Amino acid sequence: MDPTVILNSTFQTGLLIKQIVEDVKANQQQCKRLSERIEAINDNLQSRKGQELKRPELKKSLDNFSHCIQDCLNFVAQFKDDTWASKLWKVLKNHTYKDQFVELNARLSQCAADLNLGINLKQIFDHTLDGKDQKVDLSYIESKIDKIAEAIEKTNAQQCEQYKNNREYMKQRFQSLKYSLQQDIMKIRDPVRANEITEEGREFLHIPYYDLGLKQRIGHGGFADVYRGTWLSQHHEVAIKLIRIQYLDDTIRKDFVNEISLLHLVLA
Template sequence: MDPLSVIQNIISAAQYIKSICDQVKANKQQCQRLSNRIEIILSPVKTFAQNPASIRPENLAALNDLVICLGDCRTVVHDFYSANWAKRAFQNQTDNETFRKLNDRLSASAQQLSLSLDITRVFDREADKKDIEEDLADIESKLNDIIDMHQQTSQQIDNLAQSVDQMRVQILAQLSTKKEEVKQMDTGFKIDVQIINSSSLLIDRMLGKGGIAQVYVARWDSEMVAVKKLNVPQMSQKDLKDFYNEANIMYRTRHPNVVLLQGIVQEPDNYMLVMELMDKGTLLDLLRSTEDLTWSKRFNFAIDIASGMAYLHKNKIIHCDLKSLNILLDRHETCKIGDFGLAKIRLNSTASLASVKIEPVHTVSGIRWKAPELLQPNGKFTKESDVYSFGVILWELSERKIPYAEAATDGEVTKLVIDDKVALEASCPPKFQDMIRNCTDRVPKFRPSFANICGTLDALVRDEPLHPLPVALTGAAALPPLPVAKPVVPMEDNPANRRIKNQKFKEFWINYWGPNTVSVDWADFFDCLSDYLIRGGLREFNEEEIKQQFGIIHGKVSMNSFNTRTQELSSLKELALQKK
């Protein structure tokens, strides 16, 4: 290394040592003394930089030794500047031997460089002893402070450990008491549902969670199901009562548009509702998505919900919390009504809003679907209040927005609804708008029943085709609209009439799909038959014949019937090709 570079390294090391000396945590006097001596040596060294030619080989060797020495000085001083100084000070006390060796090396370097310095005065041993004594006293004081702090911390940890132990004992006692209460509460509720053993459920993943429950996807007897699991430690007697109430209501309802309850788990540490899995999530999520929704699909959603609610009301069940978040969709996008946690069985009285705690969910409070009369003191849940909620859902189907989005809080929503400041106007077909107005009429008695709503929707779909017919699978243009089947009196059930009805359906099939259709499957047949029944065929087939058409035997879809229907599809395809 050339002389100038060596000198620059010496200057850099000296400057760094000086910059941190005032901030060292221990041995401050000895570090400061060392820095001062380096500064004294540095002054004559800088003269070499002004006249590099005067540097002799022995001077260069001495300068290199000084670079190494200053590097070691820098390391020692930095150790007492860093955070782990206490460990070094405790292990090595004042490092007086280290400082003595560094001072000796500095003194030797000064002598080798033949610097005009008074070495004895600069490296005064008595001054070193005084520095050691002061540093020892300082370290002893700091170590005593550390020991005191450690003792205080240990005492605090001991106190905290005692508090944690006491809290643990209290929690265990409370948990034990809670379990006993739950066991005692079990005997107070009658339940008439299938009991499922929790060991038969294989939990897959969590779908969501609320205040006292989580919802999971699970496998049960080779079937994927949804499991609503309650948090037992957080359950009150009312929570358990609501659990059994929801189970009883769901289990007694058997309808294509109501979520099916398979059974419940009823164990000391496990309370679960086991339900059919709704793959497509909630109607709320679908409406907030960017997925394209035809008016045909929206009408189908409305028919699904109205059909399910008509069934519930016929069985004297008031839902009390009907909203798009509680409408679930299966893999075929059939809407089903779920979440009966607030539902009431209507006997001779109605439930009061004041007695039911309505919790905000999904960041959109359920109050946006509540009828105006429920927002008044002592408001009563009725069939008509369910109809109002349905009207709000119809508005959502049209607009795909949050109801009363301009209101930021529940209080603002309540004021808007009670004061009748905002009407739920929608940009939709006129008859659909009429239905929204009728369902959300401020006077409950003027709202239609769900039975009437189903009839109105059926007439709308039957008399006014809402979407173009399917395009042939070959990619041909859409066929012209089908003639609407006229209502007829049900035919007498005999072999001749059955042949006539089957032939009429086959002709409808050919017109529906067109002669260019290459292949069809079970879902195509299902769609076509459903459309045929809605457009008038429903009045030709009796209930038993409709079940047979869909392959339903004793309430279940028969695989033999499915295979038979598949063969019929092949025949229909051949018939279509012949007609071509």
């Protein structure tokens, strides 16, 4: 393909990315940074003379750049979604797509280097800015936790129809969902703690409270009640033991987790 045609295509794709980024529902700052870097490369290429762009060694580099920004377009387009709450939920579950942003920015930087643009790559592709952008995007999601949880609860309303009159259960379910979101944010911010949680998760199956439906109390004790219930997402009948704990610090929690792990090993 003629280099001029490729250049026109990359310029149009860059404009489309810029338009989409203005309306993304998640990772706004990181998407904007990606778009600005594409624009900087395109602006430099647009200033090149036609004959200069037709050099054989630039043809492959232009092709690579064209493929790269097409991938960028497909990537940022997924964040332009009317169901913003489910999108933010997905972003959290995918650790804000950090690895994908790193990969695309690295590819863009390599394209700029291969094209020999004569621009300050260290300034344009400053990794400290990427870290700051991620923190800004994560803080935005954190500020919307209540709204995300409420929206997801509305989406799951049919699933919880039989429990809607049980205010205490619905309140606890909401708090469980909110806690799950907070845990996702914490794991992104604290890799060490995230690894500890991952290791703990391997010891036995963890089912969040919001994914359990209480049906009938079948046992009662001084410190706990046992219910017949449903594992909602899997449609399984389960027994649920609710333990009454007034205060749960890290030590008590670890002892509790160890007790469950031991019980799991005995029953396995």
